Amino acid sequence: MRRTSLVAIAAAALAAGALTATSTGVATADPAPFVLRGSVNQLYVLDATPGTALELVDSGNAVVGTGTVDTAGSLAWRELDKGTYTVRTTSGPVESDTATVSDYADPAPAQSFYDGQTLPEGFSYLQTRDGTTLSVNVVFPSGSGPYPTVVEYSGYDPSNPANTRMAQIYTALGYAYVGVNIRGTGCSGGSFRAFEAIQSLDGYDVIETVAAQSWAKFHEAGMVGISYPGIEQLYVAQTQPPHLSAISPLSVIDDTYQGTLYPGGILNTGFAVPWATDRDKQAEPYGQGWEQGMVDGGDTVCAANQDVRLQNPDLLALINDNPFYTKAVGDPISPMLFVHKINVPVFLAGAWQDEQTGGHFPSMLDDFTGTPHLYATMVNGSHTESLSLGVLDRYADFLDLYVARRTPTATKAFVGPVVASSITGVSGLQMPKGLDYSGLSYEQALAKFEAQKPIRVLFEEGAADGQPSGSPLPRFEKSFGSWPIKGAKPTAWFLTSGGELAAKPSTTSPRKARVRSYRADASALPATTYTGSSGGIWAAHPAYHWKQIPAGKGLGWITPPLKKTVVAVGTGSVDLWIRTPRARDTDLEVTLSEVRPNGKEVYVQSGWLRASHRKLAAARSTVISPVHTNRKADAQRLSNKRFTKVRVELFPFAQPFRKGSRIRITLDAPGNSRPLWAFDTISHGERVQVATDRAHRSRIVLPLVAGVDVPKQAPPACGSLRSQPCRTYQG
Template identity: 70%
Template sequence: MRTPRRASVAALALVALLAGALTGTGAGAASAADPTVFTVRPSVNQVYVVDATPGAQLELLDGASAVVATGTVDSAGSLAWRELDAGAYTVRTAGDPASATPVTVADFDDAPPPQSFYDGQTLTKGFNYITTRDGTTLSANVVLPSGNGPFPTVVEYSGYDPSNPANTTFSQLYTNLGFAYVGVNIRGTGCSGGSFLNFEPIQSLDGYDAIETIAAQPWAAHHEAGMVGISYPGISQLYVARTQPPHLSAITPLSVIDDTYRGTLYPGGILNTGFAVPWAAQRQADAAPYGEGWEQPRVDKGDTVCADNQALRLQNPDPLALIRDNPFYDQRYYEPLNQSHFAPKIDVPVFLAGAWQDEQTGGHFPAILDDFSSSPHLFATMTNGSHTESLSLGVFGRYADFLDLYVGHRVPGNAKSFVAPILANALTGVNGQSLPPGPTYDGMSYEQAKKSYESAKPIRILFEEGAAQGAPSGAPLPRYEKSFSSWPIPSATPRSWFLSPHGALRSDKPAHGPGKAKPRSYRADPAALPATDYTGSSSGIWKAHPAYDWRQIPAGKGLGWVSKPLRRTVVAIGTGSVDLWVRTPARDTDLEVTLSEVRPNGTEVYVQSGWLRTSHRKLDRAASTPISPVHTDLEADAAPLPTGRFTKVRVELFPFAQAFRAGSRLRITVDAPGGARPLWAFDTIAHGERVRIAADRRHPSKLVLPLVKGVAVPKKAPACASLRSQPCRTFAG
C-alpha cells in the first residue's frame, strides 16, 4: 500500500472546504427575494454561489478587499467563478459590505483530506453519493458480483452516464469477470453536483476522492480500486491517476488521446469539426440541467440530492467558445489538456490499447507511451481498426489478465473466455469467435503468474485485424503480431522515398534542378470530395464491413505519387513524415496527406493520414525526428508562406503499422482536407488556391517511413476489404 506523496498541508483551506458552505446574511429581515441572502461554497480554485436571487449582482473580493470579479446570478439562483488563486475571498452583493461572506479557496496542489474523510463515507450496493473535498456530491452506482466479498473493485468515471442504474452494459462486463463495479459521474453531469467543463482540473481531484472513498469500503478487496473504461472514461483515468490516489491499484485507459490539441481537436492546427467539436457540444448538452435524461425520473421518485445538484448547471462554460477562441496552442488553456505532459506523474501499472485508424479519438495516442516514466509497468497493445478495437478479441485476453493480476491480485481466471466473444459480437456483429490462444497460468501461484505476464515484451502490435485465418472476414481478430521492448520501436530505421516531378516515388534523390523539374500543382478545393468517407451510424462503423465511400481525388484537385513495385516486403511501424516544398499565392493553405498501399491486383488500401495548416509549420526541433515532425502550434510562431518561393513544410503521418508486401507499391496523395477519414471533417481555410509542390534537387520533397525488420509477414496478402477500418478501392493513377 502506498502513501500520499504530498506532505504540505494548507490547513486553513482544507478546514474551510470540509466545513461546508457558508451563508451570507445582510442587515434587516431576509426573504427569498432578498439579494443579500445566498450560500457560498468554496472549492478548489473556484467559488460557487447558490440559493441567490436571480439577477442579483455579486462581487468577489480578494484578501485585500479589492473587487477581482463580478457576476450576475442566473435564473437557477447560481453563480460560479473559476481559475482563482488559492487564498481568502469575500462574496457580497454589489456595493453592500453588510452582505459579505468570507471563504477560503484551496489550490489544486494542496494536501488531500485525511483518511478519516474517506473512511467516514459508506457506499452500499445500488445508487449512492460520494462527497468530495469541497462538499460536492458525485452520483455513484455500485454493482457487486455474486458471492461473498470483499471483491476486487473497478471504477468507471466519466461525464457519460456510468452511475445511471439502468446502464448495465459495463457493470455486467466486469461483474462477470468477478469484479465489483462502481460507475461515477463527473461533477456537473448526471446526478452529480457542481458545474461542468471538459477535463478541468477539479475533476482530477474528484476522481482522487472517489477512488479513496470506494477503496475504503468493506466490500473493496485489499482496500484498493482500479480504473476501467474506453474513450471518455479511458481518458479520465489519466487525469485521475496523475493525482496519485494512494489506494489506486492500476489503470486501463482504452482508445484515448495523448494531446487534446494536436491529437484530436486541432490536428496540424486545423479544427476538427467532424468529431471533436460535435463531441464537445454533446457533452455540454448532456451537462445541462437534467441533460442526460435519466435524472428527472430519479427526482420524480424523491431524489432531492439529484434535484439540488442541478443548480449550478447554468454556470457551465461554453466549450465551443473556448475551442474557437484558442486556435493556437495557448499554453494556459491546452497544457492542462495535454495528457503526455502529466503522464510522468502516473505511478501505477498501466494497460493501454487503441487503434491506428480510430474514427473518434484519432489514433495519435502512441505518442504518450514513452511518457509513463513513473509507472512500474506499462503494457500497450495497438492494432489497425476502429474506436472499439481496444476491446477486440485480440486485446481482451491480455486486458482481463492485467485486471486480475494488478487489481484483483489473483491468478488470471477463465471468465474472459466466455465474456469476450459476447462483447465482440455485441460490438461488431461477428458471432461464433473465440479468444485467440494466449498465455496460460494453470497451476501457477500468483507471484509466478505475475512474473510470467511481466516477462513478455510490453509493446504488442497486432497486424491485419479483420483477416485472421479461419475467421469470418472483418472479425475483430489479428492475422499475426509482433512484440517489442519499447515505443518508439528501438530498431525502426527511417527510409526515404523522394517525390519526382512526374508522379513517382523514388529511392534516389532528384537528379535535376528546378529548371528541368517542373513543379506539379492542384487546386485546393475542399468541396471536391465528401467531407468524410463514411456517413453511417457511429456503431455501424464497428461492424465487419462498413459502407465506406473512399473516393479518388478528382483530377486537378490533388496530387499523387506512387513507387515502383517493392522488391521485398517491408514493415513500417510508427509515425511517418511527408516533407513537402510548397508554394501558393494564398500565403496559407491546409494540407492533407494520405499513405496507401497499391497492390499488384489493382486495389488500393488505406493506411494513414496527416494534416497541416502551413502557417503552423514551425517545428519543435528538440522534439522532432526524421519520422516525426512536431510543430509548436504557437501563435507567436505562426507565419504565412513567403511570396514567390517554395517553403519546406513537414506533415506528420499519424502512427500506424503496416506490412507492404513485395510487388505492392507505396502511394501518397496531397489535397485539401476531407474525404480520407470517417467522422473527421475540418474547418479548412482552403478555398480554391493553386498549390504547387516542387520535387527537384534543390527542393527534395520526400516520404519518410520507419521500417522495422524481423516481423514474420504471411506471404499472401489478405483480401483488402477484410481489414478493419482500412477502406479499399480500385487504384486510379
C-alpha cells in the same frame, strides 16, 4: 434503496478538517441572502436571488470578480487564487461570510474523510473535498465480498442505474463495478468544464472513498473505461491516489489540441466539435435525461445538484477562441505532459485509425516514465478495437494480476466473445489462444506476464485465418521492448515530377525541373468517408465511401513494385516543398496507402497541416516525427514567390507492405480520409505547387522495422481489414 447519509458525510468532512464551516456556507454571523461554497480554485454562490449583481472581494478588500446570479440562483467564479473571499451585492450592499478557496496543490483530506463515507450497493452519493456530491452506482458480482473493485469515472452516464453495459462486463469478470459521474454531469453536483483540473482531484477522492469500503478487496481500486472514461483515468492517476491499484485507459488521446481537436492546426469539425457540443448539452440541467426520473422518484440531492449547471463555461467558445496552442489552455489538457506522474501499472490500448479520438495516442508511450509497468497494445481498427478479442485477452489478464491479485481466470473466454459480438455483429467468435497460466501460482503467473515484451502490435485485424472477414481478430502480431520501436530504420522515398516515389533524390536543377500542382478545393470531395450510424462503423463491413481525388484537385506519388516485403511501425514524415502563387496559406492532407498487385488500394493512414503552422518544436521533432509548435507567435504565411519546406506528420500506424505491392501517397485539401473527421479548412481553390528537384527534395520517410514475420499467404481480401477502406486503384 438505502442512500448515503449526506449529513453524516458532511460531519465527517468537518471532523477531518477537509472543509470549514465558512466554506460550506454555515454562517457565523447574520447570514447573507445566499450561500457560499469555497472550492478548489473556484467559488460557488448558491440559493441567491436570480438577477442579483454580485462582487467577489479578496482578503485585501479588492474586487476580483463580478457577476449576475442566474435563474437557478447560482453564480460561479473559476481560476481563483488560494485565499479567503467574501461576496457582496452591488446594491445595498450586503456582504457574505468568508469562504475559503483552496489550491490544486493543497494536501488531500485526511483518511478519516474517506473512511467516514459509506457506499451501499446500488445508487448513492459520495462527497468530494469541497463538499460537492457525485452520483455513484455500485454493482456487485456474484458471490460474497470483499470483491476486487474497478471504477469507471466520466461525464457520460456511468452512475445511471439503467446503464448496465460496462457493469455487466466487469461483474462477469468477477469485479465490483463502481460508475461515477464527474461533477456537473448526471446527478452529480458542481459545474462542468471538460477535463478541468478539479475533476482530477475529484477522481482522487472517488478512488480513496471507494477503496475505503468494506466490500473493496485489499482496500484498493483499479480504473477502467474506453474513450472518455479512459482519458479520465490519465487525469486521475496523475494525482497519485494512494489506494489506486492500476489503470487501463482504452482509446485515449495524448494531446487534445494536436491529436484530436486541431490536428495540424486545422479545426476538426467532424468529431471534436460535435463531441464538445454534446458534452455542453448533456451537462445542462437534466441534460442526460435520466436525472429527471431520479428526481421524480424523490431524489432531492439530484434535484439540488442541477442548480449550478447554468454556470458551465461555453466549451465551443473556448475552442473557437483558441485556434493556436497556448500553454495556459493546452498544457493542462495534454496527457503527454503529465503521464510521467502516474505511478501505478498501466494497460493501454487503441487503434491507429480510430474514427473518434484519432489514433495519435502512441506518441506519449515513452512519456510514462513513472509507472512500474506499462503495457500497450495497438491495432488497426476503430474506436472500439481496444475491446476486441486480441486485446481483451491480455487486458483481462492485466486486471486479474494487478487489481484482483490472482492467477488469471478462464472467465475471459466466455466474456470476450460476447463483448466482441455485441460490438461488431460477428457471431461464433472465440478468444484467441493467449498466455497459459495452468497450474501457476499468482506469483508465477505475474512473473510470466511481466516477462513479455510490453509493446504489442496486432497486424491485419479483420483478416484472421479461419475467421469471418472483418472479425475483431488479428492475422499476426509482434511484440517490442519499447516505443518508438528501437532499431526502426527511417527510410526515405523521394517525390519526382513524374509522380513516382524514388529511392534516390532527384539530380535535376530547379530551372529544368517540372513543378506539379493542384487546386486545393475541399468541396471537390465528401468531407468524410462514412455517413452511417456511429455504432454501424464498428460492424464487420461498414459502407465506406473513400472517393478518388478528381483530376486537378490533388496529386499522387507511388513507388515501383517492392522487391521485398517491408513493415513500417510508427509515425511518418512527409516533407514537401510547396508554393501558393496567389495565396499565403493552405491546408494540406497527406494519405498513405498500399497498392497491391491485383490493383486494389488499401487505406493506411493520414496526416494534416495548415502550412502557416509549419514551425517545428526542434527538440521534439525527429526525421520520422515532425512536431509543430502551433503557437500564434510562430505562425508564418507562405511566400507566393519561393518554395517553402513544410513537414506533415503521418499519424502512427503499423502496416506490412508485401513484395510486389506499391507504397502510395496522395496530397490534397483536407477531407475524404476519415469516417467521422471533417475540417474547418481554409482551402477553397488555391493553386498549390510542389517542387521535387535537387534543391527541393520533397520526400516521405517511414520507419521500417526488421524481424517481423509476415505470413506468406496472400494479402487480406479487399475490405476485410478493419477501418482500412479498400478501392480499385486509379493512377
